Amino acid sequence: MEEATLREVLRQGRAGEKTALADLYRCFYRRVLGLCRYLLGCEGGAEDAASEIFARLPEAMKSYDSALPFPRWLLSVTSHYCLDLLRRRRLEQRIFEPREAEGPEPVVAGPSPLETLLFNERKDAVRAAISRLPEHYRVPLVLRYYNELSYDEIGARLGLSRTRVGIAIFRSKRELRRALTMANKEGRQ
Amino acid sequence: MSCYSELTYSLHADHELPPEETRQVEAHLAACAPCRALVEGLRAENLFLAEVMQTPEDEPAVAVTPVQNASSLIRIFAILIAVSAGLKIVTEWIATLVPGSLSWLDPFGPALRWTLGFGVLNYLIEEGAAMFVSVLTTLGVLVFALLIVRAGLSLAQRRPAAIVLLAILALVLGLTAASAAERRTGEVVSVPRDQTVNDSLLAGGDVVNIDGNVVGNLFAWARRVAVKGTVKGDVIAFAQTLDVDGTVEGNVYVFAQFANIRGHVARGVYSFGGHVQLDSASQVDGEVFAASSSTEVRGTIGKHLSAYSGHVELWTPARVGGDVEAHVAKAKNLFVEPGVVIAGKTETFLPTRRPSRYARPGFYLMQGVRLAAALLTGLVLYWLFPILFAARLDKASSVLLTMGLGFLVLVAPPIAALIAAVTLVGLPLALLGAGLWLACLYVAKIFVAALIGQGIRRSPLSQPKSFALDLLIGLAIVFVASNLPYLGGWIRFLVLLLGLGLAFIQARSHWQRGTTAM
Numbered sequence: 001m002e003e004a005t006l007r008e009v010l011r012q013g014r015a016g017e018k019t020a021l022a023d024l025y026r027c028f029y030r031r032v033l034g035l036c037r038y039l040l041g042c043e044g045g046a047e048d049a050a051s052e053i054f055a056r057l058p059e060a061m062k063s064y065d066s067a068l069p070f071p072r073w074l075l076s077v078t079s080h081y082c083l084d085l086l087r088r089r090r091l092e093q094r095i096f097e098p099r100e101a102e103g104p105e106p107v108v109a110g111p112s113p114l115e116t117l118l119f120n121e122r123k124d125a126v127r128a129a130i131s132r133l134p135e136h137y138r139v140p141l142v143l144r145y146y147n148e149l150s151y152d153e154i155g156a157r158l159g160l161s162r163t164r165v166g167i168a169i170f171r172s173k174r175e176l177r178r179a180l181t182m183a184n185k186e187g188r189q
Numbered sequence: 190m191s192c193y194s195e196l197t198y199s200l201h202a203d204h205e206l207p208p209e210e211t212r213q214v215e216a217h218l219a220a221c222a223p224c225r226a227l228v229e230g231l232r233a234e235n236l237f238l239a240e241v242m243q244t245p246e247d248e249p250a251v252a253v254t255p256v257q258n259a260s261s262l263i264r265i266f267a268i269l270i271a272v273s274a275g276l277k278i279v280t281e282w283i284a285t286l287v288p289g290s291l292s293w294l295d296p297f298g299p300a301l302r303w304t305l306g307f308g309v310l311n312y313l314i315e316e317g318a319a320m321f322v323s324v325l326t327t328l329g330v331l332v333f334a335l336l337i338v339r340a341g342l343s344l345a346q347r348r349p350a351a352i353v354l355l356a357i358l359a360l361v362l363g364l365t366a367a368s369a370a371e372r373r374t375g376e377v378v379s380v381p382r383d384q385t386v387n388d389s390l391l392a393g394g395d396v397v398n399i400d401g402n403v404v405g406n407l408f409a410w411a412r413r414v415a416v417k418g419t420v421k422g423d424v425i426a427f428a429q430t431l432d433v434d435g436t437v438e439g440n441v442y443v444f445a446q447f448a449n450i451r452g453h454v455a456r457g458v459y460s461f462g463g464h465v466q467l468d469s470a471s472q473v474d475g476e477v478f479a480a481s482s483s484t485e486v487r488g489t490i491g492k493h494l495s496a497y498s499g500h501v502e503l504w505t506p507a508r509v510g511g512d513v514e515a516h517v518a519k520a521k522n523l524f525v526e527p528g529v530v531i532a533g534k535t536e537t538f539l540p541t542r543r544p545s546r547y548a549r550p551g552f553y554l555m556q557g558v559r560l561a562a563a564l565l566t567g568l569v570l571y572w573l574f575p576i577l578f579a580a581r582l583d584k585a586s587s588v589l590l591t592m593g594l595g596f597l598v599l600v601a602p603p604i605a606a607l608i609a610a611v612t613l614v615g616l617p618l619a620l621l622g623a624g625l626w627l628a629c630l631y632v633a634k635i636f637v638a639a640l641i642g643q644g645i646r647r648s649p650l651s652q653p654k655s656f657a658l659d660l661l662i663g664l665a666i667v668f669v670a671s672n673l674p675y676l677g678g679w680i681r682f683l684v685l686l687l688g689l690g691l692a693f694i695q696a697r698s699h700w701q702r703g704t705t706a707m
Binding site: 034038127141142162169173 | 195199234242244
C-alpha cells in the first residue's frame with residue numbers, strides 16, 4: 001500500500017470505518033498470520049490468533065502513534081499477543097502436565113552455516129523447520145529476524161538478559177541447521 | 190592471537206557485541222581468513238533467515254481461487270452438456286413420430302445425413318478451420334509452455350541439472366513443431382499443363398487444379414479439387430467438390446459433398462460424401478464403394494459396385510463388371526434403368542430389424558462377465574490406490590461440477606495427444622497418454638459405482654464394512670441403468686463424465702498433498 005493511501009486508510013480505520021479495516025486486513029493479514037505461525041509454532045492456533053488481532057485492531061489503533069511505521073507497529077502488537085498466548089499455554093502445561101526439568105544443552109558440533117541454510121533453497125522446508133523448533137529457541141529467533149528487534153528489546157519482552165538472548169539465538173540457529181541437514185539427508189534417502 | 194568462539198561471531202554478525210569487543214574481533218578477522226569466511230556465512234544466513242520469514246508463504250487458499258473462478262467455466266460446460274443432451278432426446282423423440290413418407294425431411298435420416306454433415310463440415314473448412322487451427326495451436330503451445338515452465342521450476346528447486354535437460358527438450362520440441370507446422374497456403378494451388386511434380390503433392394487452398402502430372406500421390410484439402418491431368422498414385426481428397434476429368438492410376442479416396450468422376454480411374458473409387466456421380470464418360474477399372482446420400486452411375490465400372498446410400502441409380506450407358514450391392518432404406522431406392530449392363534448379381538440389402546438384444550440370453554451372460562471384470566478391476570484399484578475412492582459428493586452442484594470437469598478430462602487429452610503427436614518426440618508420449626486415457630474411460634464407471642454403493646449402504650449407525658460388497662451393489666446398479674433402452678447410452682455418458690471428474694479431483698488432491706508433504 002502506498003504511504004499516502006495507508007495514512008488515509010489508517011485515519012478512516014481509527015474512525016472505525018468498516019471498509020478501511022477491511023483494506024488493512026487484506027493488506028496485512030498474511031504478514032500477521034506468518035508471524036503468528038512462527039511464534040506459536042507447530043502447536044497451531046495461528047489463524048485464530050491472527051483473526052483475534054484483527055478483531056481487536058479498532059480498539060488497539062487508538063493507542064497507535066504515527067511515530068512508528070504502521071507495519072512495524074502491527075507486527076509488534078502481534079508478537080506481544082502471541083507471547084501472551086505462549087505464556088498462558090506454558091502456565092496451563094505446568095498445571096496439567098508438569099514438564100521434566102530442562103537438562104543441559106547437548107553440545108553437538110553443528111554443521112557450518114554456509115552449507116546448510118544457504119544452499120537450502122526450499123524456503124518452505126526452512127519455514128517448517130523453524131516452526132518445529134522448541135519454543136525457547138523459536139521465539140527469540142523470530143523476534144530477531146522477523147520483527148528485527150535488538151537483543152535488548154527481545155530481552156525486555158522475554159524477561160531475559162541480553163547475553164541469554166544472544167546465546168539462545170546462537171543455539172537456535174545451530175539447532176535449525178542440524179534439523180535442516182537431517183531433513184536433507186532424509187529427503188535424499 | 191587465537192580465534193574467538195562461534196558464539197562471539199554470532200553476536201558480532203548480529204551487531205550486538207559491545208564496541209570494544211567489536212574492534213578486537215574486527216582486528217582478528219582482518220588477519221584470519223577462515224574466521225572471516227565464517228562471519229560472512231553467518232551474515233548471509235541472517236539475511237536469508239530474515240528474507241524467508243518476512244516473505245509471506247504461498248497460501249494454499251490463494252492458490253485455490255483460480256479454480257473457483259474456473260468453476261464458472263465448468264458450470265457453463267455442464268449446462269451445455271445438459272442442453273445438448275436435452276436436444277438429442279427431443280430430436281430422437283421427433284424422429285419416432287415422423288411418418289415414412291416424410292423421412293427425407295429428417296435431418297438424421299440416411300438421405301440427408303451426409304449432405305448435412307458435409308454442409309457443416311464445409312462451413313467449418315471455409316470459415317472456421319483456419320481460425321480453429323490457429324486458436325488450437327496457440328492454446329496448445331501456451332499450455333505446453335506453461336507445463337514445461339512449471340515442471341522446470343519445481344525440478345530446478347531440487348536438481349539444477351534437470352533444467353538444462355528440460356531446456357534442451359523444449360528446444361527440440363519447439364524446432365520439430367515449427368518444421369511440422371510449415372505448410373503451403375494459397376488461394377489457388379495449381380499444377381499447370383506442362384508441369385510434372387516428381388513426388389507426392391500435398392496441396393491445400395481454396396481451389397486445387399491439377400492440369401499437369403503428379404508422379405506420386407495427391408493429397409488435397411480444398412473447397413474444390415479438379416484433376417484434369419494425370420496422377421500416377423492415389424488421390425486422397427477432402428473437399429466440397431472433387432472433379433476427376435483426367436486420369437488417376439491409383440485409387441481415389443474422396444471425402445466430399447460432390448464427387449464427380451468423368452475421367453479414368455485405373456483402380457477403385459472409395460467415396461464418402463453427399464453425392465457421387467460417375468459420368469457416362471467415366472471409367473473405373475476397380476470397384477466402387479460409396480457411402481453417400483445419393484449414388485449415380487452412368488459410366489463403366491470394372492468390378493463391384495457397393496453403395497450404402499439413400500438412393501442408388503444406374504442409368505444407361507452404365508456397365509458394371511461385377512455385382513451391384515445396394516444398402517438402401519427401401520427397395521425402391523435402388524433404380525436400375527433398363528439397358529444397364531450388370532455382369533454379376535444385383536442385390537438389395539434392406540436394413541433388417543435385429544431382434545431385441547434383451548431377448549438373447551448371451552447378452553445377460555456378457556453383461557455378467559463384464560460386471561465381474563469391472564468388480565475385479567475395481568478391487569485391484571482399491572487395493573493399489575484407495576485414495577481414488579475417497580471422493581464424496583454432497584451437493585447437486587458438486588455433481589454438476591464434477592461432470593463438467595469430467596468432460597474436460599474426456600476432451601482435453603485427445604487434443605493434447607494430437608498436438609503432441611505432430612512432433613516426432615511427442616509421439617510416444619501421445620501414445621502413452623492415449624493409452625492411459627482409454628484405461629481411464631474404462632475405469633470411470635467403477636468410481637461412480639463405488640460411490641453409489643457406499644452411498645446406499647452408508648447409514649448413520651454402521652461403518653462401511655466391505656468395500657467389495659459396496660462396489661458390487663454399485664456396479665450392478667450402474668450396469669442395469671446403462672443398459673436401459675433409449676436412456677442407457679446417455680446414462681453411460683453421464684456416468685463416464687462423473688467418474689472421470691471424480692478420479693481427476695481425487696488424484697489431483699492426492700498429488701497436491703503428496704507434494705506439500707515432501
